[in-house]
Amino acid sequence: MNFFSSIDSAQVVRLMHPEGITNLSRRRFLSFGAGAVVLGALLPDIPRRAFAAVPNAGPVKPGTRVPAFLLIGKDNSVKLLSPFVEGGQGISTGQAQIVGEELDVNPSRFVVECAPPGPDYAVVGGIRMTGGSFSTRSSYDVLRRMGATARDMFIRAAASRLGVAPASLTTEDGVVIHAASGRRVPYGDIAAEALALEPAENVPLRDPATFRYIRKPMPRLDARDKSTGKAIYAIDQKVDGMLYAAVQHAPHLGTEPENLANEAAVKAMPGVHSVHKLPGAVAVTADSWFRARKAVETLEVRWTQPTPTGFGSVAADYSSGGLLAALKASSGSGISAEQAGDVEAAFASATKVIEAEYDAPYLAHAQLEPPSTIARFNADGTLELWMPNQMPELFQLFASQTAGIPQDRVIIHSPILGGFFGRHFTYGPGNPFPQAILLAKATGKPVKVLWSREEEFKRDALRPLSFSRFSAALDKNGKPVAIKVRTVGEGPLGRYFGEAVAGPADSSAVEGLVEKPYAIPNRSMELVKFPHPVTIAFWRSVGHSMNDYFYEGFFDEMADAGGQDPYALRLELLGDTPRHLNLLRTVGELSGGWKRGPYASADGKRARGVSMASPFGSETATIAEVSLADGQVKVHNLWIAFDPGSIVNPAIVKSQVESAAALGLSATLFEELVYADGVRQSSNFDSYPILARDHMPAVHVEIVESGAPMGGVGEPGLPGIGPAVVNAVAALTGNHVRSLPLAKATFGSR
Amino acid sequence: MAGINVNGRDFEVAAEPDTPLLWVLRDTLGMTGTKYGCGVAMCGACTVLIDGQATRSCQFPLESVGQSRITTIESIEEDEIGRKVVDAWVDIQVPQCGYCQSGQVMAATSLLKQNPHPTDADIADAMTNLCRCGTYNRIADAIRQVAAG
Ligand code: FES
Numbered sequence: 080m081n082f083f084s085s086i087d088s089a090q091v092v093r094l095m096h097p098e099g100i101t102n103l104s105r106r107r108f109l110s111f112g113a114g115a116v117v118l119g120a121l122l123p124d125i126p127r128r129a130f131a132a133v134p135n136a137g138p139v140k141p142g143t144r145v146p147a148f149l150l151i152g153k154d155n156s157v158k159l160l161s162p163f164v165e166g167g168q169g170i171s172t173g174q175a176q177i178v179g180e181e182l183d184v185n186p187s188r189f190v191v192e193c194a195p196p197g198p199d200y201a202v203v204g205g206i207r208m209t210g211g212s213f214s215t216r217s218s219y220d221v222l223r224r225m226g227a228t229a230r231d232m233f234i235r236a237a238a239s240r241l242g243v244a245p246a247s248l249t250t251e252d253g254v255v256i257h258a259a260s261g262r263r264v265p266y267g268d269i270a271a272e273a274l275a276l277e278p279a280e281n282v283p284l285r286d287p288a289t290f291r292y293i294r295k296p297m298p299r300l301d302a303r304d305k306s307t308g309k310a311i312y313a314i315d316q317k318v319d320g321m322l323y324a325a326v327q328h329a330p331h332l333g334t335e336p337e338n339l340a341n342e343a344a345v346k347a348m349p350g351v352h353s354v355h356k357l358p359g360a361v362a363v364t365a366d367s368w369f370r371a372r373k374a375v376e377t378l379e380v381r382w383t384q385p386t387p388t389g390f391g392s393v394a395a396d397y398s399s400g401g402l403l404a405a406l407k408a409s410s411g412s413g414i415s416a417e418q419a420g421d422v423e424a425a426f427a428s429a430t431k432v433i434e435a436e437y438d439a440p441y442l443a444h445a446q447l448e449p450p451s452t453i454a455r456f457n458a459d460g461t462l463e464l465w466m467p468n469q470m471p472e473l474f475q476l477f478a479s480q481t482a483g484i485p486q487d488r489v490i491i492h493s494p495i496l497g498g499f500f501g502r503h504f505t506y507g508p509g510n511p512f513p514q515a516i517l518l519a520k521a522t523g524k525p526v527k528v529l530w531s532r533e534e535e536f537k538r539d540a541l542r543p544l545s546f547s548r549f550s551a552a553l554d555k556n557g558k559p560v561a562i563k564v565r566t567v568g569e570g571p572l573g574r575y576f577g578e579a580v581a582g583p584a585d586s587s588a589v590e591g592l593v594e595k596p597y598a599i600p601n602r603s604m605e606l607v608k609f610p611h612p613v614t615i616a617f618w619r620s621v622g623h624s625m626n627d628y629f630y631e632g633f634f635d636e637m638a639d640a641g642g643q644d645p646y647a648l649r650l651e652l653l654g655d656t657p658r659h660l661n662l663l664r665t666v667g668e669l670s671g672g673w674k675r676g677p678y679a680s681a682d683g684k685r686a687r688g689v690s691m692a693s694p695f696g697s698e699t700a701t702i703a704e705v706s707l708a709d710g711q712v713k714v715h716n717l718w719i720a721f722d723p724g725s726i727v728n729p730a731i732v733k734s735q736v737e738s739a740a741a742l743g744l745s746a747t748l749f750e751e752l753v754y755a756d757g758v759r760q761s762s763n764f765d766s767y768p769i770l771a772r773d774h775m776p777a778v779h780v781e782i783v784e785s786g787a788p789m790g791g792v793g794e795p796g797l798p799g800i801g802p803a804v805v806n807a808v809a810a811l812t813g814n815h816v817r818s819l820p821l822a823k824a825t826f827g828s829r
Numbered sequence: 830m831a832g833i834n835v836n837g838r839d840f841e842v843a844a845e846p847d848t849p850l851l852w853v854l855r856d857t858l859g860m861t862g863t864k865y866g867c868g869v870a871m872c873g874a875c876t877v878l879i880d881g882q883a884t885r886s887c888q889f890p891l892e893s894v895g896q897s898r899i900t901t902i903e904s905i906e907e908d909e910i911g912r913k914v915v916d917a918w919v920d921i922q923v924p925q926c927g928y929c930q931s932g933q934v935m936a937a938t939s940l941l942k943q944n945p946h947p948t949d950a951d952i953a954d955a956m957t958n959l960c961r962c963g964t965y966n967r968i969a970d971a972i973r974q975v976a977a978g
């Protein structure tokens with residue numbers, strides 16, 4: 080038996096608050112556009128501290144030291160060490176296109192790997208992370224320049240090798256060419272000399288009109304490996320002599336293992352190496368994971384009594400229904416998130432006032448790869464970790480604290496992710512790496528911890544349950560002249576990074592409710608802060624994932640109350656914003672012309688709903704077509720017009736919009752993680768249904784490149800789906816659904 | 830010790846009879862192409878062919894394998910239909926995170942071996958594996974492409 084001192088999860092959370100950030104201008108975090116603050120704002124301080132620990136790091140300007148990014152083999156192979164981790168969003172291919180374009184190497188020959196921790200990779204506004212739909216737009220200029228700088232180094236190295244002037248040389252797919260003599264020098268022949276040269280400043284970039292790779296629908300580099308089982312994820316890693324570990328988590332967050340009644344019997348089970356108490360969990364190590372799992376699930380554990388609900392502890396009587404009731408009953412005063420005009424006067428003189436309350440549940444990420452970590456202490460005193468993560472330097476910092484060693488003694492490997500959607504940030508008790516470190520320390524052997532799906536459902540960090548109360552004032556023509564929103568709850572940005580990053584009214588709690596493009600002159604949006612006792616998370620599209628449903632759903636309530644067609648009313652209120660207007664018209668045409676319905680079809684009545692969203696610097700307009708089958712909603716078509724400003728790979732953009740649409744629909748129709756008696760009620764895909772193929776509609780995507788600054792791609796397709804579907808259901812049934820998921824309700828058509 | 834035949838090769842494995850085939854493949858034989866997603870036969874990430882039939886290996890105990898011939902994703906390109914399925918997967922650019930795709934390719938190969946020209950209803954019946962990245966429409970497109978020759 081090994082006893083470990085408890086990890087104070089509150090302390091872990093506190094660490095995630097950046098120090099010294101108040102000295103930095105909030106404006107800088109917002110530099111990617113309003114509403115886009117979310118993830119790009121993370122941790123401007125901690126990674127710098129993290130980098131400072133890297134030996135010989137010196138002052139490094141991220142994205143400038145070519146050898147940190149490119150490994151050119153003698154066989155002319157090209158490996159790109161990417162600042163970002165690939166998890167299905169296609170970032171590896173996109174990075175190869177950007178670098179390959181300027182380096183003049185066909186991106187299809189690239190091998191792309193996630194780089195180790197280091198100062199060179201902090202290319203997202205001075206920090207490093209994969210998330211917030213930030214990767215491409217934040218690094219595009221830097222990586223183009225890096226590729227061009229590298230090409231210039233190859234040209235200069237070839238010039239001295241050939242004894243000619245650099246200006247007399249050109250390049251062609253990884254080969255330097257001296258046209259006058261017909262001599263050709265492959266990059267691989269001169270890689271050592273070239274990469275030793277001092278990078279030049281201000282190397283000219285290629286004229287976008289001559290792009291061969293950027294903006295082309297290049298196939299993903301990893302499609303074949305992923306179709307043949309050759310792609311290696313964290314769960315597939317193995318190191319010599321490792322033990323497999325399985326865990327059983329405490330049913331109530333914040334409780335600890337007190338007594339193991341049958342420990343001796345479990346220790347005697349086949350293959351078992353050892354039995355351990357961990358903070359909030361018990362673990363068994365064994366010579367195979369199946370044996371470890373069987374043994375740990377045989378353990379009869381007595382847990383300490385649940386403590387009263389607090390930050391990081393869930394009480395025995397906690398329920399998600401109770402939390403929602405508390406959010407609704409809150410009389411707390413709000414912080415203004417947006418204010419315009421004279422709202423009270425507009426309400427006082429309104430012809431009609433409407434009100435509605437919207438809510439959305441806790442959601443799990445349910446990425447298909449369950450989390451795992453291998454931890455190994457090496458003979459030289461270093462700790463080596465293989466684990467899924469979206470922020471290598473931050474994981475490195477926390478791992479060093481768990482292990483009690485300096486940060487520069489922690490080696491991080493970041494394999495490709497079997498889906499993430501925000502799952503793999505540091506979430507206190509929501510990551511397996513501290514367990515792997517403690518077990519490796521206790522056993523003196525490398526240990527691979529893998530969470531079963533059931534244990535993952537107990538500890539996944541959750542999209543917060545959310546609530547907003549709306550009211551609107553309509554004039555005598557049935558047009559909205561004022562809107563009020565009161566949101567009660569908490570967003571992940573405020574929790575993990577504090578007000579300096581999230582703003583006084585946590586942007587991750589109100590995004591999607593504020594900065595809407597509609598010309599409603601009098602507006603008041605406020606946030607009442609109400610912390611959740613559960614581990615909350617970033618979840619694909621973050622605050623937009625529920626707020627766009629709330630706002631755009633309520634928009635159709637305003638339209639119906641005023642006798643307006645919801646599409647026509649949107650067109651009218653978008654009068655001043657050509658970008659949005661164009662997008663709304665585009666989606667109308669894509670769907671064959673706007674028609675709300677209900678209208679007859681072969682399988683019964685159908686109807687359509689429309690929505691608009693402005694997530695992560697991009698814009699979307701969405702139309703959904705639905706019918707009813709046995710009182711449940713069936714979605715037939717989704718039409719999405721998507722404007723990310725400008726793009727790198729149209730094929731990947733399209734597939735990301737399709738994927739986000741599927742996840743948005745999954746959440747709209749089915750997903751809900753319920754707490755009852757302080758315990759999560761979902762343990763696997765039977766008790767947490769996700770979208771299966773029988774509910775997958777046709778998805779039609781049109782990409783509009785307005786030329787606006789590059790926006791995000793991975794998340795923005797999601798938020799418009801819920802409201803478009805719900806608004807279609809309203810058109811069909813007369814029922815504006817104010818609480819998700821739709822599977823909770825049974826519908827009849829009107 | 831139990832003898833099993835995987836991808837045409839015989840192996841002796843030391844594991845309890847109730848050990849799911851999935852963990853024999855992954856941890857004992859080191860064939861990690863077959864994935865663990867749920868362990869309760871709901872997601873299909875662990876799909877292999879047992880005597881040509883798509884089977885969820887997480888709920889298939891070692892003791893039931895007997896003389897059956899097991900085919901995993903590692904040898905899929907050695908099968909003529911399997912190779913066509915993989916080519917279509919690449920051509921249609923099906924995978925995103927890719928984690929479910931070993932199982933999807935195995936399920937599609939099994940379907941097309943038994944039914945070279947499946948209807949949409951046949952595809953719906955056979956392809957019940959989950960994909961959290963929502964690649965369902967491309968999966969169907971790729972199967973139709975193989976069926977069309
Ligand atoms: S792991 Fe076997 S069906 Fe999910």
Ligand code: FES
Pocket residue numbers: 167447497498924925926927928929930959960961962963964
């Ligand atoms: S491609 Fe990610 S789960 Fe299917």
